[in-house]
Amino acid sequence: MSGSWRSFGDEPLPVPLAAALSAFSEQGYHGTSIRRIAEKAHLSVPGLYHHYPSKQALLEGLVMTVMQELLDHSGQALEEAGPSAQRRFDHVVECLLRFHMHRRRQAFIASTEIRSMKPEVRDAYIALRDQQQRMLDRIVEQGVAEGVFATAYPQDASRAVTTMCVAVATWFRPDGDLGPDQVVQRYLSLARATVGAESG
Amino acid sequence: MSGSWRSFGDEPLPVPLAAALSAFSEQGYHGTSIRRIAEKAHLSVPGLYHHYPSKQALLEGLVMTVMQELLDHSGQALEEAGPSAQRRFDHVVECLLRFHMHRRRQAFIASTEIRSMKPEVRDAYIALRDQQQRMLDRIVEQGVAEGVFATAYPQDASRAVTTMCVAVATWFRPDGDLGPDQVVQRYLSLARATVGAESG
DNA sequence: CGGTACAGACCGAGCGGTCGGTCGGCACAG
DNA sequence: CTGTGCCGACCGACCGCTCGGTCTGTACCG
Numbered sequence: 518m519s520g521s522w523r524s525f526g527d528e529p530l531p532v533p534l535a536a537a538l539s540a541f542s543e544q545g546y547h548g549t550s551i552r553r554i555a556e557k558a559h560l561s562v563p564g565l566y567h568h569y570p571s572k573q574a575l576l577e578g579l580v581m582t583v584m585q586e587l588l589d590h591s592g593q594a595l596e597e598a599g600p601s602a603q604r605r606f607d608h609v610v611e612c613l614l615r616f617h618m619h620r621r622r623q624a625f626i627a628s629t630e631i632r633s634m635k636p637e638v639r640d641a642y643i644a645l646r647d648q649q650q651r652m653l654d655r656i657v658e659q660g661v662a663e664g665v666f667a668t669a670y671p672q673d674a675s676r677a678v679t680t681m682c683v684a685v686a687t688w689f690r691p692d693g694d695l696g697p698d699q700v701v702q703r704y705l706s707l708a709r710a711t712v713g714a715e716s717g
Numbered sequence: 718m719s720g721s722w723r724s725f726g727d728e729p730l731p732v733p734l735a736a737a738l739s740a741f742s743e744q745g746y747h748g749t750s751i752r753r754i755a756e757k758a759h760l761s762v763p764g765l766y767h768h769y770p771s772k773q774a775l776l777e778g779l780v781m782t783v784m785q786e787l788l789d790h791s792g793q794a795l796e797e798a799g800p801s802a803q804r805r806f807d808h809v810v811e812c813l814l815r816f817h818m819h820r821r822r823q824a825f826i827a828s829t830e831i832r833s834m835k836p837e838v839r840d841a842y843i844a845l846r847d848q849q850q851r852m853l854d855r856i857v858e859q860g861v862a863e864g865v866f867a868t869a870y871p872q873d874a875s876r877a878v879t880t881m882c883v884a885v886a887t888w889f890r891p892d893g894d895l896g897p898d899q900v901v902q903r904y905l906s907l908a909r910a911t912v913g914a915e916s917g
Numbered sequence: 918c919g920g921t922a923c924a925g926a927c928c929g930a931g932c933g934g935t936c937g938g939t940c941g942g943c944a945c946a947g
Numbered sequence: 948c949t950g951t952g953c954c955g956a957c958c959g960a961c962c963g964c965t966c967g968g969t970c971t972g973t974a975c976c977g
Binding site for chain 2: 543544546548581604629632633668669670674675676678681684703704706710711713
Binding site: 760761762763764765766768 | 925926927928929
């Protein structure tokens with residue numbers, strides 16, 4: 518379906534994951550006790566462990582599924598953009614922005630709790646994250662090669678754009694002054710400027 | 718002294734603070750035990766408490782002094798820049814960049830452990846951080862008013878620039894491919910592009 | 918000069934409490 | 948009567964922090 522990458526499903530998370538998400542985003546992984554998660558899930562501690570084998574598995578469940586979702590959506594956004602570097606850039610950046618607004622808490626956890634992941638989880642997560650970054654890197658390189666982007670430092674510009682999109686998750690509020698469409702408009706304009714595209 | 722805001726002193730931290738910094742940046746605040754800090758400081762647990770009254774005081778000591786240092790340096794950078802918006806912008810951005818390279822671990826802790834600060838510490842830290850942000854906001858507004866910056870969204874652009882400078886602390890390595898001067902050159906170019914300054 | 922008084926730096930042992938995780942069992946659906 | 952979903956009770960380990968005390972110096976008194 519056209520533009521389907523723009524919307525993110527609103528089917529709720531499994532209760533224990535939702536509880537973990539809420540707790541982790543308030544206190545962080547190590548600052549959250551398993552008892553607090555159980556309480557938020559309206560379960561006893563063993564009841565929680567019936568569904569997930571460990572605290573780490575809750576983190577993994579939150580982080581890996583949401584990163585896979587981002588990759589799926591941005592892959593679709595890229596596919597739908599066609600060959601134009603400008604359109605590819607715009608689509609992927611918009612996808613990044615919408616993702617970090619719709620999935621802000623999961624995205625925030627994923628990017629701030631890397632230190633709390635056990636090596637195998639961390640490695641798997643980093644691999645997905647790098648894949649996402651390389652997607653944008655290649656688009657910016659393509660744009661520079663074709664002369665539609667003017668930056669002298671394509672890779673740094675690409676990372677800077679990703680950074681500002683990721684940071685949206687730290688300040689965006691669904692009930693804030695700016696709605697998602699406004700944020701997309703503004704940040705797309707800023708992102709284009711950063712890579713030296715013509716149009717503001 | 719001219720340009721003194723460009724360099725950051727290399728006098729080492731007090732041993733307990735250095736130990737806490739090292740531990741916090743590896744495992745995070747809640748992931749670090751007071752015993753681990755004591756071990757890194759070559760002290761017993763009571764020996765550590767002889768110097769600092771609590772774990773929270775160690776975090777406060779790390780975060781507040783380094784933020785004050787940033788404000789001092791960027792104030793000096795601003796003063797030395799004179800009235801030109803372009804020069805003011807360049808100086809403050811360069812100061813932000815050099816700070817986040819020289820003090821990368823402290824800056825990283827400060828920006829990632831906000832959740833771990835007790836309310837009074839957090840409020841004080843946020844106040845300093847906002848002061849720094851407003852400094853750049855006003856410069857960008859001035860530049861737009863004078864017509865030397867072209868962005869349609871001055872405040873968002875200002876926040877985006879701050880964000881990319883802060884993020885330098887997460888990936889910069891003193892022994893990496895890029896030296897501090899190169900990073901300053903590249904990111905200054907990107908930051909100018911983001912606010913729509915003429916020169917790349 | 919020797920002796921006393923004191924202070925800062927530090928530690929072994931251990932406090933009450935919480936941590937992540939587990940065990941055995943109960944209620945109920947198929 | 949078996950499997951699923953769940954829980955009260957509990958485990959060993961570890962948490963942040965404190966107690967009572969020991970050192971090493973240093974300053975001042977006589």
